[in-house]
Amino acid sequence: MARRRVANALGRAWRYSHDTAPRGSRWLTLERVAIPELPPLPDFYATITQIELNNVVLDSAAADAFLANFPNVTRLNVQGSFTELPGVLPQLQYLEHLSLENMPWPIAQPVMDRLMDIQALTSLSLAGTYLGELTDTSRLRLSTLWINNTGLTQWPEWTQSLGLNELDISDNHITEIAAEVIENPTDHNRHTVIYAYNNPFTHEALEAYWRNDTGYGHRYQLDYDFPENIREIHVEGARMETDSDSSDDDGEHHGHRAGSSRNVPEASAQIWLQPGEDVLNARLLAAWERVEQAADAPHLLVLLQRLQETPDFRQFHAELAGDVLTVLETAVQDATLRSQLEVMANDRLFGANQTCQDGARLIFSDIQVTVYGHGALLGLAESERTEALLGVIRQLFRLNEVQAIADAEIARRESLGRPVDHAEVRLAYRIGLANDLGLPGQPYRMAWERLAAVDRGALLDARRHVLEAERGPAFLQFAVENRQWNARLRSEHREGLELASASVRERMLALEEHPPVDPDDYHRQGLALIAEREAAEALMLRQLTDLYRAGW
Numbered sequence: 001m002a003r004r005r006v007a008n009a010l011g012r013a014w015r016y017s018h019d020t021a022p023r024g025s026r027w028l029t030l031e032r033v034a035i036p037e038l039p040p041l042p043d044f045y046a047t048i049t050q051i052e053l054n055n056v057v058l059d060s061a062a063a064d065a066f067l068a069n070f071p072n073v074t075r076l077n078v079q080g081s082f083t084e085l086p087g088v089l090p091q092l093q094y095l096e097h098l099s100l101e102n103m104p105w106p107i108a109q110p111v112m113d114r115l116m117d118i119q120a121l122t123s124l125s126l127a128g129t130y131l132g133e134l135t136d137t138s139r140l141r142l143s144t145l146w147i148n149n150t151g152l153t154q155w156p157e158w159t160q161s162l163g164l165n166e167l168d169i170s171d172n173h174i175t176e177i178a179a180e181v182i183e184n185p186t187d188h189n190r191h192t193v194i195y196a197y198n199n200p201f202t203h204e205a206l207e208a209y210w211r212n213d214t215g216y217g218h219r220y221q222l223d224y225d226f227p228e229n230i231r232e233i234h235v236e237g238a239r240m241e242t243d244s245d246s247s248d249d250d251g252e253h254h255g256h257r258a259g260s261s262r263n264v265p266e267a268s269a270q271i272w273l274q275p276g277e278d279v280l281n282a283r284l285l286a287a288w289e290r291v292e293q294a295a296d297a298p299h300l301l302v303l304l305q306r307l308q309e310t311p312d313f314r315q316f317h318a319e320l321a322g323d324v325l326t327v328l329e330t331a332v333q334d335a336t337l338r339s340q341l342e343v344m345a346n347d348r349l350f351g352a353n354q355t356c357q358d359g360a361r362l363i364f365s366d367i368q369v370t371v372y373g374h375g376a377l378l379g380l381a382e383s384e385r386t387e388a389l390l391g392v393i394r395q396l397f398r399l400n401e402v403q404a405i406a407d408a409e410i411a412r413r414e415s416l417g418r419p420v421d422h423a424e425v426r427l428a429y430r431i432g433l434a435n436d437l438g439l440p441g442q443p444y445r446m447a448w449e450r451l452a453a454v455d456r457g458a459l460l461d462a463r464r465h466v467l468e469a470e471r472g473p474a475f476l477q478f479a480v481e482n483r484q485w486n487a488r489l490r491s492e493h494r495e496g497l498e499l500a501s502a503s504v505r506e507r508m509l510a511l512e513e514h515p516p517v518d519p520d521d522y523h524r525q526g527l528a529l530i531a532e533r534e535a536a537e538a539l540m541l542r543q544l545t546d547l548y549r550a551g552w
Helices: 002-015 043-047 060-067 109-116 157-161 179-183 203-211 278-294 298-309 311-315 317-333 335-349 357-375 382-415 422-437 456-470 473-480 483-492 494-500 502-513 519-549
Strands: 027-031 050-054 075-079 097-101 123-125 144-146 166-168 192-195 220-223
Touching: 179 203, 179 220, 278 298, 278 317, 278 335, 298 311, 298 317, 298 335, 298 357, 311 317, 317 335, 317 357, 335 357, 357 382, 357 422, 382 422, 382 456, 382 473, 382 483, 382 519, 422 456, 456 473, 473 483, 473 519, 483 494, 483 519, 494 502, 494 519, 502 519
Parallel strands: 027 050, 050 075, 075 097, 097 123, 123 144, 144 166, 166 192, 192 220
Antiparallel strands: none
8 A cells, every 4th residue: 555655646746747747736645644655667757756655654775775766856845754864865966955954953053064064055944943052054055044942942043054034933942043143244145034933032132132233234134023012113214114114914013114105116017037038138228118008007117116025026037027028928918808807916906905025025916817718728729728828727726725714714714813914824825825726927936935834734635635635526617607607618629519409409499489378487597498408508518517517
């Protein structure tokens, strides 16, 4: 049984990992299974680059042998598995992200020495694993480090020399904040976000940090649930978040300073230009100017300006600029679509519920999805459109399911009386599942990930739910309710649909020729026959959709 489960998981992961693969989860995921000794795997399994092992049983030698089958792995997530750190890890020359969470052994210096031997490692999570004494971390080259819930009682000052972009020290027992973080010097070349929730910091330390932080241009940004009496302290030069600058729903106060949309400078395409990309820059300037000249989407342009506050703007500028170009060039060509995008940008950006940077990024993500659905079939040959359209619907279905899961989690938390920021929870699910599920138009990063409190286990449960729903009747109903898909099936299978509803149409004709005397009876019979015809057609449309789905 275990061998079959592993074989099935390998087959699924390989199917979605090669260059010509259909969209789907590229993770090789194994959970709660004793991994058997495997025969030598064919070379093509080396295309698997993402592995998730949750509470699997295998000893040190078996772990080395198993991982050696995947020399190109870039992301390895491990929870509660391994008896010790596998010796093969430094040989995985492409391994960029490693997660060792809730491990049954501590992270001491010998383990750290081996971790430092992993040449490509830039992202490391040790969450939930006890952190022992470390005397040397000088060879770490990380941009992100998660050491939340690792038993820390003192600030890990060794992290300050790593030049991190993100550090998570939440859920520990730290009472004092490092002096350098409190001093928080101005530094336009280096910026570290520190998530420090659920630590018993002294009030004096928190206030000292707050008084030195104007919100912008400092080396450190401490994310913490600051007490109300500290948040009320005005710091000279700080732009304070107001009630109207909160997230897109009435939720938890972020406890951070954020620029108000009223302070956004005049919208300009200049922030999106890329050095050395003359052709792309010319296209972007031309598209921006045409939207500006149309004068019917000013809030869309302001939304694009707000994106400079987001992590994606700082860390994935070129990719985000490409997304902006796609939206602008598509909007230029279609005034109706442009009007729709303007409503989306204006609805939450300047209405009663204004939004923070993650909320603005979420709005732009929704706009990207709309543009994706609008243009996915452009340029395709007629013979390719049916299959392509169902692929689009598949992605939209997955996104719809993810949204429903996020909304259910929001409702659950609210039912327990817990404060919740709707935008952060939705964004956490969408970003966390974007690669696994091939979700279109999703951000790369979010500013307030800790605020969302959506862990990897919740994402795995959500992924399972979405894929199960996709294989069931919910997807068929979703597809048939899609106007484009419904019309396309009706066009391609007109004769079959007529045959499926022939008997009902004959009875409808008979009713027309020989109506009952009572007009109300005629009306009731007519409505019943219409409902019967629609049900017969809907059944056939679902059956046809199921046949197309079988080709995945």
